[in-house]
Amino acid sequence: MVVRASYHKELNTLEDDVVRMGKMAGDAVKASVIALQERDLTTSKKIIKDDKKINTLRYDIEERCLLLIATQQPMARDLRTIAALLSIITDLERIGDHAEGNARISLLIGDKPLIKQTVGLSKMAAQGISMLERCLVAFKERDKETAKIICDEDDIVDDLYDKDYREILDIMINDTSLIQEGTYMTWAGHNLERVADRVTNIAERVVFMVTGKMEELNVSKY
Amino acid sequence: MVENKTVFNIEELKAWYGTKQVLKGISLKVQANKVTALIGPSGCGKSTFLRCLNRMNDFIRDFRHEGSILLNDQDLYSSDIDPMDIRRQVGMVFQRPNPFPKSIFDNIAYGLRIYGEKNKTVLAGIVEESLKKAALWKEVKDNLKQNALTLSGGQQQRLCIARAIAINPEVILFDEPCSSLDPIATTKIEELIEELKDDYSVVIVTHNMQQAARCSDYTGFFMLGDLIEFDDTKKIFTTPSNKLTEDYITGRFG
Numbered sequence: 093m094v095v096r097a098s099y100h101k102e103l104n105t106l107e108d109d110v111v112r113m114g115k116m117a118g119d120a121v122k123a124s125v126i127a128l129q130e131r132d133l134t135t136s137k138k139i140i141k142d143d144k145k146i147n148t149l150r151y152d153i154e155e156r157c158l159l160l161i162a163t164q165q166p167m168a169r170d171l172r173t174i175a176a177l178l179s180i181i182t183d184l185e186r187i188g189d190h191a192e193g194n195a196r197i198s199l200l201i202g203d204k205p206l207i208k209q210t211v212g213l214s215k216m217a218a219q220g221i222s223m224l225e226r227c228l229v230a231f232k233e234r235d236k237e238t239a240k241i242i243c244d245e246d247d248i249v250d251d252l253y254d255k256d257y258r259e260i261l262d263i264m265i266n267d268t269s270l271i272q273e274g275t276y277m278t279w280a281g282h283n284l285e286r287v288a289d290r291v292t293n294i295a296e297r298v299v300f301m302v303t304g305k306m307e308e309l310n311v312s313k314y
Numbered sequence: 315m316v317e318n319k320t321v322f323n324i325e326e327l328k329a330w331y332g333t334k335q336v337l338k339g340i341s342l343k344v345q346a347n348k349v350t351a352l353i354g355p356s357g358c359g360k361s362t363f364l365r366c367l368n369r370m371n372d373f374i375r376d377f378r379h380e381g382s383i384l385l386n387d388q389d390l391y392s393s394d395i396d397p398m399d400i401r402r403q404v405g406m407v408f409q410r411p412n413p414f415p416k417s418i419f420d421n422i423a424y425g426l427r428i429y430g431e432k433n434k435t436v437l438a439g440i441v442e443e444s445l446k447k448a449a450l451w452k453e454v455k456d457n458l459k460q461n462a463l464t465l466s467g468g469q470q471q472r473l474c475i476a477r478a479i480a481i482n483p484e485v486i487l488f489d490e491p492c493s494s495l496d497p498i499a500t501t502k503i504e505e506l507i508e509e510l511k512d513d514y515s516v517v518i519v520t521h522n523m524q525q526a527a528r529c530s531d532y533t534g535f536f537m538l539g540d541l542i543e544f545d546d547t548k549k550i551f552t553t554p555s556n557k558l559t560e561d562y563i564t565g566r567f568g
Binding site: 167171 | 523524527551552560563564565
């Protein structure tokens with residue numbers, strides 16, 4: 093048997109593309125929250141359009157993973173990596189969708205001002221993106237300890253969402269004319285809460301890549 | 315690893331060809347009615363190990379060994395053991411099909427006749443049963459007098475399996491049984507191996523890792539005369555414990 097250089101080179105390239113896809117999804121989340129806060133509808137529209145690029149990359153990676161399975165019969169850690177890649181790209185694509193969702197909420201709110209300060213959204217986005225960025229590093233470095241820590245951090249985002257949601261509820265109770273915008277804002281918060289859940293899924297796959305064990309490391313409250 | 319009945323218990327098996335040591339202390343249990351696959355790079359000792367299991371190495375000059383091989387608690391290399399008797403209990407199928415230049419019937423009946431069976435009805439019954447077990451009966455039942463060398467490669471290999479089965483062994487050893495066969499014939503042999511374990515214990519040496527993954531219950535990885543890792547096949551091919559195993563099966567060296 094010869095050392096399978098081209099096969100392993102393609103596997104490395106796939107991993108790099110997954111990291112690239114993760115960065116695209118993270119950037120989209122960040123931009124979607126800023127656009128929502130700054131009422132920048134032009135950027136919101138661009139985020140919706142650019143989500144297709146994330147989706148396209150996901151299908152490209154998926155096809156190349158299937159090709160490696162079909163042609164290279166991956167085994168052991170390579171097999172676990174490819175299985176993890178197929179799962180991770182689904183979560184990254186959904187993170188992109190959550191960013192797109194927030195961009196659409198921004199368009200739904202239109203030219204109206206936001207009903208409240210959005211510190212909670214900023215904090216959720218910052219925490220979720222930080223989790224994602226560190227998770228992508230842990231993925232490349234096969235760092236299961238960091239991945240487990242990231243799973244635990246989902247609770248931080250859950251608590252932030254909880255607080256934000258209650259504040260919006262109070263606003264809507266006090267002024268029923270704000271129910272529609274208030275509901276939109278809860279959706280935006282929920283999208284960011286889901287981003288952290290998706291990162292948790294990815295972190296679980298990083299642990300699987302290293303240990304071969306599939307386990308749920310944090311069950312989200314929502 | 316769940317242990318069932320052990321058919322072979324090998325302990326600290328060392329082997330030499332002249333001064334060259336080819337097995338460096340292999341300990342391994344072969345479980346009954348399971349398929350055990352042995353994989354590893356060329357020259358790792360897996361075929362030598364396999365050939366120790368029915369004393370085929372006795373034919374090689376300068377071969378010597380240390381350690382013990384127990385077949386159902388009988389010491390395979392004990393002085394009171396007849397190697398012919400061992401080879402009746404432990405059949406072997408080789409890399410290239412090697413039918414005798416005789417009829418299909420006579421190929422299967424050959425071993426039985428050597429062991430003294432003369433009753434034609436008994437012979438015919440065992441020939442039929444063996445060919446059925448080797449999934450060859452339907453293809454040859456009307457041509458039993460035909461020379462076995464006229465069969466295709468895949469058919470010849472199944473004939474050799476039928477020949478091994480005919481003398482009712484307990485274990486069948488396969489030494490790269492599909493390396494000279496096309497993919498369809500290979501699939502048939504692999505399916506057959508899966509069926510054979512109902513009645514026999516199987517040990518297979520293969521260079522084809524996918525074959526080991528597909529048709530074995532346990533896998534041993536050999537390298538440079540050592541057994542590096544032995545475990546459930548699904549564990550070896552998904553989460554092997556040893557880095558050398560992992561590097562070998564993922565093609566990082568070879």
